[in-house]
Amino acid sequence: MPPDLNLRISPRTVQRETVDKLRLAIFSGLFQPGSRLIESQLCAQLGISRPSLREALRSLEAERLIEIVPNRGPSIPSLSWEVATAIYEVRELLEVEAAGRCASRISPEQLRELEKSLSAFEEAASSNDSLAQVMTAADFYSIILANCGNPILEEVHRGLVARISFFRGRSMSLEGRAQSSLAEMKEIFECIAAGDEKAARKASKNHLLKAKAAAKMSMDSEM
Amino acid sequence: MPPDLNLRISPRTVQRETVDKLRLAIFSGLFQPGSRLIESQLCAQLGISRPSLREALRSLEAERLIEIVPNRGPSIPSLSWEVATAIYEVRELLEVEAAGRCASRISPEQLRELEKSLSAFEEAASSNDSLAQVMTAADFYSIILANCGNPILEEVHRGLVARISFFRGRSMSLEGRAQSSLAEMKEIFECIAAGDEKAARKASKNHLLKAKAAAKMSMDSEM
DNA sequence: TCAAGAAGATTGTCTGACATTCTTGCAATC
DNA sequence: GATTGCAAGAATGTCAGACAATCTTCTTGA
Numbered sequence: 403m404p405p406d407l408n409l410r411i412s413p414r415t416v417q418r419e420t421v422d423k424l425r426l427a428i429f430s431g432l433f434q435p436g437s438r439l440i441e442s443q444l445c446a447q448l449g450i451s452r453p454s455l456r457e458a459l460r461s462l463e464a465e466r467l468i469e470i471v472p473n474r475g476p477s478i479p480s481l482s483w484e485v486a487t488a489i490y491e492v493r494e495l496l497e498v499e500a501a502g503r504c505a506s507r508i509s510p511e512q513l514r515e516l517e518k519s520l521s522a523f524e525e526a527a528s529s530n531d532s533l534a535q536v537m538t539a540a541d542f543y544s545i546i547l548a549n550c551g552n553p554i555l556e557e558v559h560r561g562l563v564a565r566i567s568f569f570r571g572r573s574m575s576l577e578g579r580a581q582s583s584l585a586e587m588k589e590i591f592e593c594i595a596a597g598d599e600k601a602a603r604k605a606s607k608n609h610l611l612k613a614k615a616a617a618k619m620s621m622d623s624e625m
Numbered sequence: 626m627p628p629d630l631n632l633r634i635s636p637r638t639v640q641r642e643t644v645d646k647l648r649l650a651i652f653s654g655l656f657q658p659g660s661r662l663i664e665s666q667l668c669a670q671l672g673i674s675r676p677s678l679r680e681a682l683r684s685l686e687a688e689r690l691i692e693i694v695p696n697r698g699p700s701i702p703s704l705s706w707e708v709a710t711a712i713y714e715v716r717e718l719l720e721v722e723a724a725g726r727c728a729s730r731i732s733p734e735q736l737r738e739l740e741k742s743l744s745a746f747e748e749a750a751s752s753n754d755s756l757a758q759v760m761t762a763a764d765f766y767s768i769i770l771a772n773c774g775n776p777i778l779e780e781v782h783r784g785l786v787a788r789i790s791f792f793r794g795r796s797m798s799l800e801g802r803a804q805s806s807l808a809e810m811k812e813i814f815e816c817i818a819a820g821d822e823k824a825a826r827k828a829s830k831n832h833l834l835k836a837k838a839a840a841k842m843s844m845d846s847e848m
Numbered sequence: 849t850c851a852a853g854a855a856g857a858t859t860g861t862c863t864g865a866c867a868t869t870c871t872t873g874c875a876a877t878c
Numbered sequence: 879g880a881t882t883g884c885a886a887g888a889a890t891g892t893c894a895g896a897c898a899a900t901c902t903t904c905t906t907g908a
Contacts, residue, residue: 406820418695418891441859451893456711456860457683472641473900475859488777495778554711555718558781610747641860663889674862679891696869698890 417436420448422456428467429567430477430533435480440469464564480512483621486569489562494610496559497543499604500550501590505599508549513595516545520591535574537565546594556573566617575617586612636754643681645672651690652790653756658703660764662691682684689788692759706844709792713786713840715831720766723773724813724829728822731772738816743814758797759790765810769817789840796839809835 422445427433445455459476462468469479506515529606538562548558574580586609592601650843651655668678682699692702702752710836729737746761770779797803809832814827 438858440857442857452859453679453894454892456676457679460680460683461687464684473859489776491775492719492777492781495722496715499718553708553712554715554785558715558785562781564775584643588776661889665889675890676863677861696890697869 404487405551406534410610411591413522418576419624420450420454420483421461424458424462425465425467425564428462428520431566431568431571433478435568437479438477439541442480443476454519465561478617481533481566481568483618486566486617486621487614488613489566491609493559493562493566494607496555496562497547497610498603498606500547500559502603503550504546505594505597505602508594512549515605516542516591516594519545520587523587532574532580534570535580536570539568539570539574539583546590569617569620570613572612572620576616582608582612582618637792642814643673643819644684645676646671647681647685648688648690648787651685652787654794658701658791660701661697662699664698664700688784704789704791706841709789710837711832711838712789712839713833716782716785716789716829717783717837719778719785720770720786720833721826721829723770723775723778723782724817725822725826726773726775727769728817728820728825730774731817735768739765739772739814739817742768743810746810747807749755750807755794755797755803758803759793762793762797762806762810763790790841792843793836795843796836799843802839805835808834 406483410412432440439459441455441459444503448455459468459470463470463476468476470476519538519541523535523542526534526538529535543563544556544560547559550556574583586605590602590605590609593605650695657664662682664675664678664682670677671678681689682693686693687701689702691699742761742764746765749757749761753760765784767779767783770782773779797806811830812823812828813832816828827832
């Protein structure tokens with residue numbers, strides 16, 4: 403009779419997910435931009451050693467989710483509007499292309515998934531949970547990107563969106579932004595469902611421009 | 626009279642450059658794709674401890690320059706043609722945009738730099754040093770990207786180019802590729818110098834298509 | 849009030865260790 | 879002879895503890 407079978411399932415794999423935990427914490431806005439991350443504190447909170455933590459921090463640094471200044475340690479970068487604009491511009495470039503490709507190649511099954519994620523966002527949009535709004539909207543995009551036929555496009559896009567996730571929560575909180583965002587996303591969906599590549603690009607571009615403007619507004623009012 | 630001033634200049638900063646050393650080693654094709662990197666060996670070669678090395682490896686992993694499989698350790702990823710194509714496509718998207726923007730905003734001073742880098746490539750092209758060719762060509766692109774007015778575009782592009790650097794050395798070695806590449810780059814330069822945005826985009830797109838085709842040819846012949 | 853110095857905190861790095869997992873070569877069996 | 883199983887070695891994943899270098903902050907003195 404084996405006494406303790408599977409008492410600790412995946413004992414080592416857990417630590418490897420440190421990056422994901424931290425990334426999620428940054429996404430959800432747990433840390434203020436500009437605030438420093440103290441290694442010893444994080445170690446205690448995550449229950450891992452400093453070497454392991456520092457590995458995770460290096461990954462996040464490479465993803466530009468944190469900054470590590472020599473002898474000052476890691477901190478959450480405060481996004482300037484200049485950089486945010488640049489990110490939005492590149493995002494537009496990628497997302498418009500992805501929407502266009504997606505329109506002409508998505509499978510019926512994935513199209514249903516896309517519709518489902520749109521419904522999820524619709525539900526979130528009627529609530530006041532801006533985190534849920536950002537998450538469901540991200541699902542919508544990621545389905546489009548996953549079906550554009552170019553894994554690199556998807557990967558780069560994900561990296562960029564991650565860096566402005568902080569913003570997006572704020573801009574979603576703007577009066578009426580979630581609803582108009584919903585309308586724009588529905589338009590994108592319709593174009594993709596119709597297989598109209600050109601229209602999908604246009605709808606996607608329009609959505610991005612609006613999102614960018616909303617982000618700017620939320621930033622101006624905050625700071 | 627200070628006895629030993631700057632005996633060890635930047636004693637701690639040196640280790641921080643481990644990532645750069647490794648990155649350069651990967652660029653120059655020191656490691657075969659698919660080959661494993663043994664931590665203890667690298668530690669000895671670089672003269673650093675395992676924790677420090679592992680931090681550096683995490684950075685490179687996040688940049689997709691190496692792969693780290695759990696319990697198997699780091700290795701050089703072997704680029705499939707599928708992924709390489711995807712990278713070329715995104716690179717085209719970014720580079721065409723950058724060339725267009727650059728045409729309408731580059732300063733006379735930077736334009737001279739661009740011309741200089743073109744001359745450097747011209748010289749390298751007449752030699753058989755394919756590493757020099759790749760390096761000088763990279764300089765040419767990076768000046769364009771640095772003058773497109775979007776730092777993110779530049780950053781993402783750099784990351785992508787790094788991942789296919791292995792290829793580019795091979796394709797440059799193709800008979801006549803360096804010369805035709807030179808002609809295409811000259812064309813791009815002329816368009817930018819003339820401030821013709823549309824033509825710059827077209828020339829850039831043409832160049833990328835040719836480069837992609839050359840890369841495919843070199844890959845087919847190798848494997 | 850402001851500047852210089854000291855104490856504390858934090859990072860950068862190392863050594864050493866150990867459990868887990870993978871690889872490889874050998875032996876035993878069919 | 880080929881295949882399977884096992885065991886030894888190698889390599890990774892993770893940790894604890896330590897120490898110098900650097901930054902921050904607070905105190906003290908001019």
